[in-house]
Each structure stands twice: as C-alpha cells, then as structure tokens.
Amino acid sequence: MSNKMIDINEITRKNILEMKPYSSARDDYKGNASVWLDANENPNNTNLNRYPDPKQLTLKNTIAEQKKVTAQQIFIGNGSDEAIDLLVRAFCEPNESKVITFPPTYGMYKVAAQINNIEIIELPLSENFELPDLEIIKSQCNQTGLLFICSPNNPTGNSFDPRLIKEISIFFKGLVVIDEAYIDFSEQESNINLINEIPNLVILQTLSKAYGLAGARIGMAFANEKIISVLNKIKPPYNINTLSMNAAIEVLKKQDFIKAQINELKLEKEKMAVILNSLELVIKVYPSDSNFLLVQFKNSDMVFKTLIQKGIVVRNRRHEVENCLRITIGTQEENTQLVKTLNTIQS
Numbered sequence: 008m009s010n011k012m013i014d015i016n017e018i019t020r021k022n023i024l025e026m027k028p029y030s031s032a033r034d035d036y037k038g039n040a041s042v043w044l045d046a047n048e049n050p051n052n053t054n055l056n057r058y059p060d061p062k063q064l065t066l067k068n069t070i071a072e073q074k075k076v077t078a079q080q081i082f083i084g085n086g087s088d089e090a091i092d093l094l095v096r097a098f099c100e101p102n103e104s105k106v107i108t109f110p111p112t113y114g115m116y117k118v119a120a121q122i123n124n125i126e127i128i129e130l131p132l133s134e135n136f137e138l139p140d141l142e143i144i145k146s147q148c149n150q151t152g153l154l155f156i157c158s159p160n161n162p163t164g165n166s167f168d169p170r171l172i173k174e175i176s177i178f179f180k181g182l183v184v185i186d187e188a189y190i191d192f193s194e195q196e197s198n199i200n201l202i203n204e205i206p207n208l209v210i211l212q213t214l215s216k217a218y219g220l221a222g223a224r225i226g227m228a229f230a231n232e233k234i235i236s237v238l239n240k241i242k243p244p245y246n247i248n249t250l251s252m253n254a255a256i257e258v259l260k261k262q263d264f265i266k267a268q269i270n271e272l273k274l275e276k277e278k279m280a281v282i283l284n285s286l287e288l289v290i291k292v293y294p295s296d297s298n299f300l301l302v303q304f305k306n307s308d309m310v311f312k313t314l315i316q317k318g319i320v321v322r323n324r325r326h327e328v329e330n331c332l333r334i335t336i337g338t339q340e341e342n343t344q345l346v347k348t349l350n351t352i353q354s
C-alpha cells in the first residue's frame with residue numbers, strides 16, 4: 008500500500024470542500040492604487056490604519072527563500088496552535104475521523120480534537136520515550152484524520168527517527184503532522200523536504216521558541232499546495248496582524264544573531280544537565296534535543312512548591328512522567344539562580 012494515491016480532496020471535510028470562503032476587501036482587489044476606499048478604514052495614516060495583507064506575501068517570500076519551499080507551500084498561523092486547530096477543523100469529520108497522538112506529548116492536539124468533537128486515540132510512548140512498535144501504529148493507519156508526531160517531543164525532549172516518521176506517513180490514510188516547534192535546537196535535520204515527496208505530510212514550525220517571538224504569535228505549516236490552500240480557505244482573513252508580521256520579517260533577517268543565541272542556549276543546556284544530574288534531589292535528567300530539560304526528582308512536588316516560593320517557576324509534568332519537572336533553559340543568570348535555590352533545598 009502506498010499513499011501516493013492520497014487525494015487531498017477526499018480527506019477534506021465535505022462542508023469545507025464545498026463552502027465558498029469569505030472574500031475580504033483585500034482579496035477582491037489586489038492591484039496598486041492611490042485611493043483606497045474599499046475597506047472602511049480610517050484614511051489617516053498611523054502605519055496601522057490599513058488592514059494587513061491576508062496572504063502575508065512578503066513574510067511568506069522571506070520564509071520560502073530560507074526554508075527552500077515555495078510560498079504556496081506555507082501557511083502562516085496566529086501561532087502554530089492556530090494551524091493545529093484549523094487542521095483538525097478541515098481534515099477531521101466528527102464521529103468519523105480520529106486524532107492519533109503519542110503521549111506524553113504537547114497538550115494542544117487533544118484539546119483541539121476535543122473542541123471539535125473528534126475522538127482521540129492515544130498510543131503511549133515507551134518507558135524511554137520511543138514511539139510504539141510500527142505494527143501497533145500500523146493497526147491504526149486505516150483511520151482517517153490526523154496523526155501528530157512532536158519531534159523533538161514536548162515534554163520528553165527527544166526526537167524520533169526520521170525513517171520511522173516517513174514510514175508512518177506512507178501507511179496513514181489521513182494527514183501526518185510533524186510538530187517541529189523545537190527543531191532549531193535539534194541535532195536532527197527538519198523533515199521539511201519530505202513535503203515534496205509525501206502528499207499527506209504537514210510540518211509545523213514556530214517563531215515562538217528559538218526566534219524569541221512568542222508574544223507575536225507566528226506559526227508556520229508547510230505542506231503541499233492543496234493542503235495549504237484548504238487552510239487558507241478557512242482561516243480568519245486577517246489572522247496575522249501588521250505588527251507581528253513586521254516583527255517576523257525583521258527577526259528572520261537576523262539569522263546569525265539567532266543562531267548564536269541558539270548555540271549559547273545549547274551550551275547552557277549541556278552545563279545545566281551535568282549540574283542537575285549531580286544533585287542529590289535529582290534521580291535523572293533526560294537527554295534533550297530541545298531548549299528544556301525533563302528532570303526526574305525524588306520528590307518533584309516538594310521541589311516545585313519550594314521553587315515557586317522563591318519566585319522560580321518551572322513546569323510540573325508529574326502527571327505525564329512520574330516526579331518530573333520540565334525546566335526551560337534561561338539566561339546564565341537565571342540558570343545559576345535556579346541551581347543556587349536547588350542547592351538550598353538540598354541541604
């Protein structure tokens with residue numbers, strides 16, 4: 008069985024396929040003009056008085072060049088969370104399709120499925136956070152809907168074998184979504200090239216983590232043009248605002264600066280892993296291909312509460328992985344402060 012046969016029209020929800028999208032003023036007329044009286048804007052220039060480009064062409068062209076894809080293979084969302092929600096809405100039919108996840112993983116896949124009344128199939132990762140056996144995954148591959156693989160995975164921090172990811176995409180009848188929110192920190196290459204080869208593959212990336220723009224809410228989905236055009240059809244027309252769009256274009260020009268920050272954070276991560284591992288409070292620091300460490304403590308609740316009292320917030324993941332806290336790598340000063348505080352708990 009090969010999915011070279013997958014027809015995106017066939018796995019798109021019928022109501023989405025048949026609907027006519029909202030056509031905004033900026034969609035109806037795209038040419039140049041000197042007088043714009045079509046969108047009921049205030050004519051007085053504030054640099055923000057005009058609606059933003061609903062197609063985000065300047066931003067997409069910048070991204071296209073850097074990622075070696077075409078602008079038609081890019082969807083920009085108000086965070087990748089918007090892309091996750093739109094993917095569920097466009098490609099999952101309630102009472103019919105499923106959302107498949109591999110917990111412990113990012114919580115939004117489940118939430119988006121639940122909001123849209125889509126049944127979730129959870130296939131847990133193994134004890135050392137590997138994907139389940141291919142046979143187990145294959146047994147669910149006749150479902151339609153979405154299969155989410157987060158790589159590097161949040162909160163476990165590890166990446167998955169790209170060959171396995173590719174194999175799953177070939178067997179699954181619906182869309183396979185690889186969430187690469189942490190790819191900029193990873194030792195593995197992005198799977199983005201595979202979108203030219205695998206018609207049912209979607210890659211998610213974001214400017215929220217490595218690029219330092221969490222507040223701007225810019226997420227990206229990469230896939231073949233048909234999938235992208237479905238997402239564009241149902242997105243709110245002006246989902247990306249002018250301020251965020253400009254901030255994104257600016258930060259993407261500073262590749263060297265961002266790369267330097269990433270390298271610094273990776274060094275800090277290695278240092279922190281060694282230090283945390285040496286603490287008596289700590290049972291284990293899991294290997295991380297991202298910008299956080301999953302740390303197993305003897306008593307995570309006690310550590311979590313004590314850190315909060317000292318004004319240090321980490322993420323309690325004990326419901327996902329026993330006695331584990333997820334600790335983001337901060338500045339050198341912040342990391343030192345964390346270690347100092349952990350040392351006071353120690354004694």
Ligand SMILES: *Cc1c(COP(=O)(O)O)cnc(C)c1O
Pocket residue numbers: 085086087088089113157161186188212213214215221224225226
């Ligand atoms: C942080 C995170 C996101 C959210 O990205 P936004 O672009 O800020 O919405 C998506 N996926 C994973 C795995 C994340 O950890």
